[in-house]
Amino acid sequence: MKRKIVNINESLCNGCGNCIPKCAERALQVVNGKAKIIKEVYCDGLGACLGQCPQGAITITEREAEAFDEKQVHEHLKDKKSSMQANTSPQTPQWPIKLNLVPVKAPFFNNADLLLAADCAPIAMKDFHDKLLPGKRVVIGCPKFNDAKEYAEKLTEILKQNDIASITVAHMEVPCCTGLKWAVNKALVASRKQIPVKEYEIKIGGEIVEF
Numbered sequence: 001m002k003r004k005i006v007n008i009n010e011s012l013c014n015g016c017g018n019c020i021p022k023c024a025e026r027a028l029q030v031v032n033g034k035a036k037i038i039k040e041v042y043c044d045g046l047g048a049c050l051g052q053c054p055q056g057a058i059t060i061t062e063r064e065a066e067a068f069d070e071k072q073v074h075e076h077l078k079d080k081k082s083s084m085q086a087n088t089s090p091q092t093p094q095w096p097i098k099l100n101l102v103p104v105k106a107p108f109f110n111n112a113d114l115l116l117a118a119d120c121a122p123i124a125m126k127d128f129h130d131k132l133l134p135g136k137r138v139v140i141g142c143p144k145f146n147d148a149k150e151y152a153e154k155l156t157e158i159l160k161q162n163d164i165a166s167i168t169v170a171h172m173e174v175p176c177c178t179g180l181k182w183a184v185n186k187a188l189v190a191s192r193k194q195i196p197v198k199e200y201e202i203k204i205g206g207e208i209v210e211f
Helices: 070-087 148-161 175-191
Strands: 002-008 028-031 034-037 058-064 113-118 136-141 166-172 197-202 208-210
Touching: 002 034, 113 175, 148 175, 166 175, 175 197
Parallel strands: 113 136, 113 166, 166 197
Antiparallel strands: 002 058, 028 034, 197 208
16 A cells, blocks of 8 residues: 655664654664664654654655554554563663773673763752663763763773663763763764764753753
8 A cells, every 4th residue: 555654764864763762653773773664564654753863864755555553563562561671670780880980891781771971960860760770771970070082982992892772871961061972972983883872961950851
C-alpha cells in the first residue's frame, strides 16, 4: 500500500540519536552510525520525530510501505521494556567516578550508557538520581577547576577502548560548565565514534532542560 512514512536522508544523518526518544513506537534506531526505521510496520508516519534532527535529515514521504500495525508495535514495546528492565538489573560496582581518576578501560564501560555529569549536578538537582542516573554508568567532573582539554583526551581514550552505547551530558547553566559538552564533542571527533548524545542543562534552582 502507498502511505506516509518517515524518510531519513543518510547523507545528512550523523547518528546523533536525537530523533529516537521522540518516537513513541520506537521505530527508529541508530544502526552503523545512521538512524533507520527498523521495521516499517512500527512507523505511523505522523512525524513526531520531525524537528528533532539538527541536520534536517528527517522528512515525511509518501511511498509503498507496509501498513502501520498497532498490534506489532505493542509487542515491540513490550519486548523493549523487558530488555530495558533486564539491562537495569543490579549492576556491578563502579569506582572511581571522577573523570580524571576513572580508568580508560573497565568492564563497567562495556555497552554502557554513559552519564557525564558536573560535580554540582547531584546537589543542585534534587531528583538527579531518579531522573538521570538509572541504568547509566557515571563519571563526574568540573571544567572550571580542571582542564577541559585533558577531559577531552581522557574521554577520547574511553570511547576508543570501550563500546559505549550512548552518552548523556548533564551540566549546570553557568558558561564554564558547558566545557563538558565541548569535551564530549572533541572526544567523538578524535575517536571517530558515532554515539548518540543527549544534553541536559540544570538550572541554579534545580530545574532541568533538555537540548
